[in-house]
Amino acid sequence: MSTPSEFKTLPAHGLARDELFARMESFRREDIDWRSGRAWAYVFDPGEEAREVIKRAYMMYLTENGLDPTAFPSLLTMEREVVSISAAHLRAGPEVVGNFTSGGTESIILATKAARDFARATRGVERGAIVLPTTAHAAFHKAAHYLGLDTVLVDVDPDSFRAVPAALEAAALELGERCVMVVASAVSYAHCVVDPVPEIAAICERHGWWLHVDGCMGGFLLPYFRRLGREHPDFDFSVPGVSSMSMDLHKYAFAAKGASVVLYRDKSLRRHQIFSCANWTGYTISNATVQSSKSGGPVAAAWAVLHHFGDAGYMKIAEALLAATDRVRTWVEAQPDLQALGRSDMSHVAFASDSIDLFALVDAMNQRGWYVQAQLSYGNSPANVHLCLNPESLRWLDDLLADFETCIEQVRETKPGPLLAMIEGALGQVDLEAIDDQTLRQMLEMAGAGGGEIGGDRADVSRVLDRLPASLRARILTEFMNESYRRA
Ligand SMILES: Cc1ncc(COP(=O)(O)O)c(C=O)c1O
Known part of the structure; x- marks a missing residue:
């Protein structure tokens, strides 16, 4: 049995404020840098002025x-x-x-x-x-x-x-x-x-x-x-x-x-x-x-925030989002490697590809400081890249699309690594319904995602998940979360 000292416990005395906030700042280092406006998921940022109003009210x-x-x-x-x-x-x-x-x-x-x-x-x-x-x-x-x-x-x-x-x-x-x-x-x-x-x-x-x-x-x-x-x-x-x-x-x-x-x-x-x-x-x-x-x-x-913007304020934001959505759609439609999915009735754009590895594309983009999201295939929806447009990100649109073009060339020759072939080989031989939790944890280790951390190639992890049936994906994710929320 573990002793309490192996784990983080309350400090004996309260920390000085400077130290406390310095530590919290240091926790942030690996977070998505949404403040730069380069995140195309998770964040809906209306800009500095509205943010101040929201914070004060909160x-x-x-x-x-x-x-x-x-x-x-x-x-x-x-x-x-x-x-x-x-x-x-x-x-x-x-x-x-x-x-x-x-x-x-x-x-x-x-x-x-x-x-x-x-x-x-x-x-x-x-x-x-x-x-x-x-x-x-x-x-x-x-x-x-x-x-x-x-x-x-x-x-x-x-x-x-x-x-x-x-x-x-x-x-x-x-x-x-x-x-x-x-x-x-x-x-x-x-x-x-x-x-x-x-x-x-x-x-x-x-x-x-x-x-x-x-x-x-x-x-x-x-x-x-x-x-x-x-x-x-x-x-x-x-x-x-x-x-x-x-x-x-x-x-x-x-x-x-x-x-x-x-x-x-x-x-x-x-x-x-x-x-x-x-x-x-x-x-x-x-x-x-x-x-x-x-x-x-x-x-x-x-x-x-509703009273800060009012109808006219939201309309102005909507105008910018609509124009930007059309711009991204037009760009996607002009790319021979990409196929837009759905019609973008609003301000998200999803695109698939039958010629390049999208998981590698997402990794290449994220290595350049963007945050873009990959969606796995399911039913009749192929694996795709998903962009959620956010007012504070629109100033980056030219750079985003230029980087996408560079990364598409960069990953053109990318082939899935040996991990996928190995998993595919193994899949043919096992009864997926009968896989136990221990084997699932081993699969996570093999994919470089053991212990609740993604240490290996993220694209490889996505490729493997994409290849698995949904029920197994869900079990693997549960196992990952169960490892991830561990004691500090
Ligand atoms: C269509 C739709 N419904 C429900 C949700 C769940 O919302 P929340 O993450 O706030 O729980 C989302 C989140 O993105 C969504 O896009």
């Missing part, structure tokens, strides 16, 4: 507790206003209600819980299932996993990457009473397209199915793109048959992380989201969200 409410809205009515006021602004943005009628949550995943978990419990209360469904296009965010799988629901996955159209209404209908019909929710995205993360929500909603209305539209990524920005002339299917509460929606404010509304809303067509649906408990000796609990105690910072910062 700090004003850092210590207030959102646990009990009657104790801090100012938090309730801001939440009501943020939810109201969000509902109006999504063309909601007067009956639409909602809550502020910590992020897209929490919004999705809550909507899924509400749909599950609605089906239980109204139809007695014991074990429900949700119908998902393969492009629906992984958060729905997580929600199903946490809530004891099954998932039914439905392929999307191989050219447009939009969900296919008739295929969703067929899958839901097969489930019958067990279908507690059908999902559509606006936009999907991977291909940045809006699903044909009006057609899907009409089907759901006809059969009485709950339709959730995931606007986590697109809900806030898409209305601006539409006003600027970019067409996409209607996706919001103006469409009859949409039961609930999620929309993140910490993405393209630029709020501090920990900011999303979940909205319902009316209170009779939202009721099933709320959890109350009087069965213990302490204070009675009634929580609309998963979190109970929570900082007032995120809702205050969200309120502040």
Whole structure:
């Protein structure tokens, strides 16, 4: 058994402030350098001025507790206003209600819980299932996993990457009473397209199915793109048959992380989201969200950024993002080695290649100080490079595209290393379902990703993951995380 001294413990006395912050600065050295504006994922940075407003608002409410809205009515006021602004943005009628949550995943978990419990209360469904296009965010799988629901996955159209209404209908019909929710995205993360929500909603209305539209990524920005002339299917509460929606404010509304809303067509649906408990000796609990105690910072910062920019401020940002998206698309379409995926209804661009190794391309770019993301192949979607455009990154567009061109030439002759061949050889001989955790850890070691660190060639790790079936990928990632979050 280990002694406490092997692990990091509390310092005997508090550190001097300078030392404390110096240490924290040193922790940052390996982080993505988003401040330079060279990250094309994870960060939605509206620039210095807005950042100051967000920070000040967040700090004003850092210590207030959102646990009990009657104790801090100012938090309730801001939440009501943020939810109201969000509902109006999504063309909601007067009956639409909602809550502020910590992020897209929490919004999705809550909507899924509400749909599950609605089906239980109204139809007695014991074990429900949700119908998902393969492009629906992984958060729905997580929600199903946490809530004891099954998932039914439905392929999307191989050219447009939009969900296919008739295929969703067929899958839901097969489930019958067990279908507690059908999902559509606006936009999907991977291909940045809006699903044909009006057609899907009409089907759901006809059969009485709950339709959730995931606007986590697109809900806030898409209305601006539409006003600027970019067409996409209607996706919001103006469409009859949409039961609930999620929309993140910490993405393209630029709020501090920990900011999303979940909205319902009316209170009779939202009721099933709320959890109350009087069965213990302490204070009675009634929580609309998963979190109970929570900082007032995120809702205050969200309120502040919405009022800082206002409609005109967001429109200006949208104009710049739309022009930049078109520019990247035009560039991709001019590259003989690259194929754009989907239509970019909004401000992400994904491209595949049938002539160069994209994992090597991503590594080469990241070695030049960029952060660009590789997406693995799944279903009818090939492996691709994904760019999420961010206002503070647009000044780098020329350099980004020039570096892509240089790196494409650099990796043209790159062939996968021996690791992939070895894994491919081994795959033919083992029963993938029977692989135990020990063997998985050995596979991670071989791929240079043992002990929860990626020490080896990242491209090789991606190539190996890309070659594995999804269930095995997920197990490997779980093993990696389990090693990674170890004691210091
Ligand atoms: C379409 C979509 N839905 C849900 C989520 C999950 O959001 P979060 O990371 O805030 O939990 C994301 C995140 O990128 C997303 O793009």
